[in-house]
Amino acid sequence: MFGAPAAAEPVEPLAHESEARSNGFHCVAGVDEAGRGCLAGPVVAAAVILPEGVDLPGVHDSKCMTAHAREEAFRIIQRTAIATAIGVVSPAVIDRINILRAALEAMRMAVMALDPSADFLLVDGIHPVPAGIPQRTLKKGDRICRSISAASVIAKVYRDRIMGAYHRQYPAYAFDSNKGYGTRDHLSALRTVGWCSIHRMTFKGVCRP
Template identity: 40%
Template structure:
């Protein structure tokens, strides 16, 4: 069977049929919000797929389909993420380079050649090649571009649950007109890159927020921490009138987790007060969780957590107590 042009490009870097190539690409250098995601893919040397190409040239449906195919046929897939804090601290280029370096460190003894999309950056190592527009030439790089893009898009869809006003599920954090308008109207969110304009111009100091605003923001910080740990948000503020509310419901390793968020405004509060949930609130949580499980038909593999968010300075501290609610 005739091989694709992408496969043949990689063949130029193979000395024999067992030669391993690590392709590296990233997604998300340009957006105003969210992380930059880099992926490294080592494909089975015999693997080819005519539909694999630059992720930007594929529909979302096709990317998701190929994502599964690549994962199934790759010898190794590595994903590294630099969140907005790291981007603001270092700058977007350095944060991206650090992701690339972490991928290479992860597979030091495997690839014979490393192909990185883009122009040369300060990454030193044996057999590293920088390929301009590599995601439109190399099967390995194109596969990495699909893994990075799908991973990042899924993260931004999760953030859309938390911050529905910014339309992250559609713009993926990029500076669309609707996104700019939302920033001007609602201010910048915690996942916006504060080193990017116009984000910096619309930061809202915590000292300007009411107690109610802080309560809402604290729940969002708690949810962000769950997403950054790689778990899936299922519901925010799941409410049953006259019965109760569960702040966050998320899926963690096939376990459904119901979380109550405690907002701490006094940094001198002791640990017991930070994690305290009254018996009345615990009972309401149990009742609402039963209703949720009944609605969704979920098997009762569940856990009840307490997440404490302490606003002691500009960067809230977050702690989570697993099985923190007693009944």
């Protein structure tokens, strides 16, 4: 790994990409995941390589953006990025290997699907991606690093679309609004209806019959 995990201090949003390039790297990818804390649905990760020097000032931590702003940012990122890629790990695999390992596997899948390939990763959080590529982990990286912010938007929008599709299959849980998180209405549905095939059975709050 290149350097130590960086703290979430206010920095110029392309500073980490610029630092990596100054150290001889060329294809610098931001990596983030969505859905780690949900009770239902997959965990989804994205990897994004932005062109050198290209800023996207409307792109921030996806959790701080409205759904409309995320959708617009999703389109802009897809048009602007050198490469984007997605990794998806199912609820069944999450239950089998645990959510941390599943999230890292989704990140690895996204990174390995990039074309062109990344030669350096900027990863949200404190855990490196098991991809055999030089990288730096950034605490709250989706707030301080534009490439990671872009990845957070791609992952969030993609996962929200998946959960919207699941809502049509399982309308009782209101996945279109809660996206699988443990909201009051979702927990109430779990108590009255029980779980469905996309619930994470190892997660506290998921009701078994």
